[in-house]
Amino acid sequence: MKARMSAKKIKIVEGRTRFWVYQGEITRKLPVFFNPDKEFDRTLSVIFLKALKKLLGRDLIVLDLLSGSGARGIRLLNESNAVEKLFLNDFNPRAVSFIKKNLELNELNAEVSNLEANEFLINTRQYFDFIDVDPFGSCNPFLENSIKRLKNKGVLAITITDCGALYGTYPKAGFRKYHSIVRRTPFSHELGLRVLAKHVIERGSEQEIALEPIFSHQTRHYFRMYFQARRGASRTDKLLEKIKFLAFNQKTLETRLIEKEFNIKKEEILLGPLFAGNLQNKEVLKLMLEYQDEKKIEKFLKTLYDEAEINAVSFYELPFIAKKLHKNVPKIDFLIKKLKKKGYKASRTHISGQGIKTNASIKELIKLF
Numbered sequence: 117m118k119a120r121m122s123a124k125k126i127k128i129v130e131g132r133t134r135f136w137v138y139q140g141e142i143t144r145k146l147p148v149f150f151n152p153d154k155e156f157d158r159t160l161s162v163i164f165l166k167a168l169k170k171l172l173g174r175d176l177i178v179l180d181l182l183s184g185s186g187a188r189g190i191r192l193l194n195e196s197n198a199v200e201k202l203f204l205n206d207f208n209p210r211a212v213s214f215i216k217k218n219l220e221l222n223e224l225n226a227e228v229s230n231l232e233a234n235e236f237l238i239n240t241r242q243y244f245d246f247i248d249v250d251p252f253g254s255c256n257p258f259l260e261n262s263i264k265r266l267k268n269k270g271v272l273a274i275t276i277t278d279c280g281a282l283y284g285t286y287p288k289a290g291f292r293k294y295h296s297i298v299r300r301t302p303f304s305h306e307l308g309l310r311v312l313a314k315h316v317i318e319r320g321s322e323q324e325i326a327l328e329p330i331f332s333h334q335t336r337h338y339f340r341m342y343f344q345a346r347r348g349a350s351r352t353d354k355l356l357e358k359i360k361f362l363a364f365n366q367k368t369l370e371t372r373l374i375e376k377e378f379n380i381k382k383e384e385i386l387l388g389p390l391f392a393g394n395l396q397n398k399e400v401l402k403l404m405l406e407y408q409d410e411k412k413i414e415k416f417l418k419t420l421y422d423e424a425e426i427n428a429v430s431f432y433e434l435p436f437i438a439k440k441l442h443k444n445v446p447k448i449d450f451l452i453k454k455l456k457k458k459g460y461k462a463s464r465t466h467i468s469g470q471g472i473k474t475n476a477s478i479k480e481l482i483k484l485f
């Protein structure tokens with residue numbers, strides 16, 4: 117109620133697009149939800165759409181299912197030069213009037229609807245190249261019907277903000293919502309991405325649609341993943357083969373992927389199931405690097421690219437290891453250089469400024485401390 121009373125309408129510019137939004141405490145109680153902190157994420161989705169247009173070789177039919185003020189969808193239409201037709205939907209009538217105003221402000225046209233999201237998805241006859249699902253909390257209520265409306269090779273992009281369930285802060289919620297064992301570990305945030313990937317892949321597999329992660333990141337308080345859909349039972353089976361469990365040895369800090377949950381040793385904890393395949397598609401990242409024009413985004417995408425070169429499902433958090441060894445934290449760039457000199461692959465992770473991804477074992481890494 118407080119947020120509603122203190123919120124005021126302001127006009128802003130994000131990217132090359134202008135909007136009317138509500139400014140106030142960022143909670144779902146805002147009359148029309150808008151989070152200015154998600155600018156980085158919305159900009160990334162504009163660049164992603166340019167890459168998708170190039171990959172598919174056509175202009176795209178796009179759905180912003182839970183549009184709020186229309187910020188994301190309208191930016192995609194205005195800035196990507198990739199959209200043939202845009203659909204915007206929200207069940208909040210005030211959001212819909214903002215969407216209409218914001219389209220007018222930018223002299224753009226789109227199909228706008230004021231429906232409950234599943235009602236929209238069930239009743240539309242349209243198939244989409246890109247569906248964006250940006251809910252409050254979990255995307256679970258919208259997954260099944262969104263997946264049904266994807267064209268072959270179309271992309272489902274989801275944002276998740278119920279991080280406690282995926283970080284392992286609330287293991288019961290993690291199991292209830294994502295059917296995996298999640299615990300607090302030094303690499304919890306990557307674990308969360310991989311559990312989420314597993315969950316969405318399984319929802320796709322129910323419809324014999326392989327939903328392959330092609331661009332993924334965990335930033336601040338949210339997870340963001342883009343999945344490309346391909347129909348077919350054997351493709352789906354292949355993707356499911358990459359779902360594994362992870363055993364984490366809390367004493368030695370070793371991790372190992374295992375096929376079956378009853379395989380663990382006494383000092384290990386069991387995590388997962390999780391998706392152990394690649395979270396990025398390097399082709400997509402290369403294209404995005406071509407299309408971006410901001411230093412901060414270039415740096416971010418390069419880190420994702422470096423990570424994708426390394427076949428590891430978790431990372432080593434240096435302060436955690438240093439604390440265990442009663443040593444100072446070594447300089448991360450020094451360690452990466454040393455590992456590479458020894459013939460290992462190593463890179464930073466976008467998830468933590470003090471995290472290293474490498475194919476070297478923990479024993480090798482500890483030698484360098």
Ligand SMILES: C[S@@+](CC[C@H](N)C(=O)[O-])C[C@H]1O[C@@H](n2cnc3c(N)ncnc32)[C@H](O)[C@@H]1O
Binds near residue numbers: 151158183185232
């Ligand atoms: C997190 S906000 C979307 C923010 C927007 N994507 C942006 O970038 O500013 C979620 C929106 O979903 C809408 N919403 C929530 N549940 C819905 C449902 N079941 N059907 C339709 N809209 C819904 C809310 O009204 C809200 O505007």
